[in-house]
Amino acid sequence: MTSQIYNQKKFVPTPPEKGSFPLDHEGLCKKQFLLYASCLRKNAQDTSLCREDAKNYLACRMDNNLMEKTEWSKLGFHEQKPAKEQEEKQ
């Protein structure tokens, strides 16, 4: 491996926090995935504008037992209401 070169810091891969996604063999969430992909293409690959579709994909995974059910806040999906209120005020 290239990490065996002297005087180079070794890259240590860290395991993911929630482990590994089980594979979606039957393609149960393919539709949500395609919606997310098309949203990304429309918005010039900006993920901030496609969070709804990402949320839908993860919800599909949770419903089909392909992902552990967790609260949205733990996954970084916070309520959008305070931001919208601020926008309306301005």
Place this chain on the structure above:
Amino acid sequence: MLRSLSALRGQCQQLFRSSIPHQSNVQKSAQFWRMKSTNSPEEAARKLRSKSTLYYITAGGVLIVGLSYAAVPLYSIFCQAYSYGGTTSQGHDAEKVEHMAKVEDRVLKIRFNADIGSSMRWNFKPQQYEIKVAPGETALAFYTARNPTDKPVIGISTYNVIPFEAGAYFNKIQCFCFEEQQLNPHEEVDMPVFFYIDPEITADPALEFCDTITLSYTFFEAKEGLQLNFPSYAKPHAATA
């Protein structure tokens, strides 16, 4: 003729023998004993000093060699305790995802790269070449893998982040690495990666001008004796929260 030559030889030998200083046996033994030190007090003290100096030097050498062997684990403990030189201490805080704030003014481009091992028969590619992500915000990305063969193939993957310093801020919430994934014949699956960039990346001076991070996944075929660069605490199965 011969007689004169032998006479000449005899004369030369005599001349040679007389030139060397001739020592008697008594003189020889006296010389020998004089070379050994006598037991006078100055001699004894000098001997003691030189012996103790020798012992000190030997002990110093042994100490230095021992210290150099002990330095390896001590250094790693020190690095882990103080996060010195890019080593991260333990895992990332799972509570951070809930409370982190999105950094508005910095947008990072994440590029995706997909590789396979030389004997791996899957087709593995990222679904999007790059995405724009703000630090502090979770993002979703996809890879696609296809098994074109007629036999089920089990793959296992590892990843790498370039630039090296950005790897400490790249936190994956869930992905498909470090676990064996089986693909049935002629099957195609989408593999998501759910991650976020730590908002503390804005405070890192080494990454001030870094706006592109490349995430590279490599798939290998899971065979016996395959040694990947796994961390020792990698969970073998899908973990609970």
